[in-house]
Amino acid sequence: MSVHESSSDRLEQIHQQTLFVDMHAHPGGIHYPDVSRIGADELARYRRGLIDVIVCNVVGDATYTYVKPDGTFGWGNYRPKPGAVFAFDLDRISAILRTIDDDEVVLADSPAAVRAAKRKGKLALMPALEGADGLEGRIDNLHKLYHRGLRLLQLVHMRANEVGHIQTHPYSPGGLTSFGREVVRECNKLRIIIDLAHCNTETIMDTLDLSAHPVICSHTGVRSLCGPPLESEQRMQMRYDRFLTDEEIRAIAAKGGVIGIIPSGWMPNLSDLMRHFDHVRHLVGIDHLGLGSDRVGTGTESRPEPANWHTAEFGLEGNFRAISDGLLTRGYSAEEVGKVMGGNFFRVWEQVAEAH
Template structure:
């Protein structure tokens, strides 16, 4: 069924850029558009709702407004998108030739310290929560927050447990090391880092060290390679070769079963040289095939690893 090449992209911030949902098909400055998704053979796109906790004290309200925007996008382009709430929806989308859309939230500030709000989000269609953004919150400490570093709070522990029970994917991208290890201990399900890279290749605080990569792999999770140049390379001229370096490094460390794509399109100011948007995924695939990665391994990286996690977690 999945013999044909397609990509699952585990993270984009396009929803925040769509003041007018019709912009998804018009020429614009965004990375993601309908034509580009099709050109890049993106079979499933994870769409993140991101709330800047520094710009509002009504995070849940802001998040629900963006979820409404996401649903308007789905309604406007019903001929092209199929919402994913469970694994069967992913299969239905692929069989229909539509783009599967999985709704995520980036930043647990949206919960405003209430577990009941997690169920509100679940009922609204959210199937993944990135526990933190750049700032520590009521759930956990953040990797980029040098002034307030800690692990999971007691509330955060309950959030992770409730996500396991509901059938939501726990995402540790942006989490502090302390929080990361707390999640690994508590979660009974695979854990993902939807848009993170290897610290050994690029020593950025947002990237994962070897032990973290091994822990995600051993738990059956995935790491979505992030295309942000600052997370790819210590130099300013990152390109496709640097994306490949991160894939190669993780593959050499733990194999290909935990590697995926988490582009961060429309959430990053600049793109690597040679990458223009989703339409560039086939170029990356061609490079992997040139390096003699087997078709099976390329299919794992492109989609099968994410499908495995979805099959395990989504109810």
């Protein structure tokens, strides 16, 4: 970088050459039942961060944890009636679609649509599902969600479901179920990206063995950078469980996939966060790195994100430039930053979408 070229100028140049993608987010609290669409202020934050594509995640198991049987918000432990989980997921995807405005925001239903949107300076939203609970064991529900715009499916979230098993408490052994295998095969046919975030090792390895396409792990970190926590450190136990082992990272990369690093409060400052990027880069190469923020957004004032939810420099405002600038400062080349900030994810999506 010349003495006359600022990091902001350099980022703008990188952004002109590649698509920037947030691999995992809940913008504007769109996963809450009382949010009708993603707010303009929230979308503006992403534009300031140079993000072109937001992977907008509906929480697939929300009706078990924070959506009451009457459809209102409230934390609890619920047993939804048959059809209620699918109905909630469909409703939340509809809220994402209500945000679509052809003048400013488009649906990310194909790589070609996103490339066209970028040329016109438009933001693209990709509907996604965090946890396949909403399928309710029915493959036709996957087809219905696909036709409503679903292009990415995270198999599990905070509970073992009809598809597979989770990596956090309450632990349960086992990998993909028979229905889970059917879901993976059908995702391949429909050209839906498969996301392994929150999956336990068995579910990860089963999916990698079965899938004909590369997969991603959208928002995670590196477990080997975290020592095993003490029994009393519940928050650190969650971090340790949620992050990937080196074996899992290698396996996802060997399939051609991408690991999205999360700017979580578990990495309290930018230096801590960069260590996770560096580790994956050194372990499997730059072509397997991405970014998934897990932003909830500031669209729900009654349920704001905790102050320590994210890495400090990223913050509640979602300062994506702090991360891309941090990569440049760390010595990543312009090409490498472009790959991490979205190029790698987009490569996987093109491979999935254009597979024969």
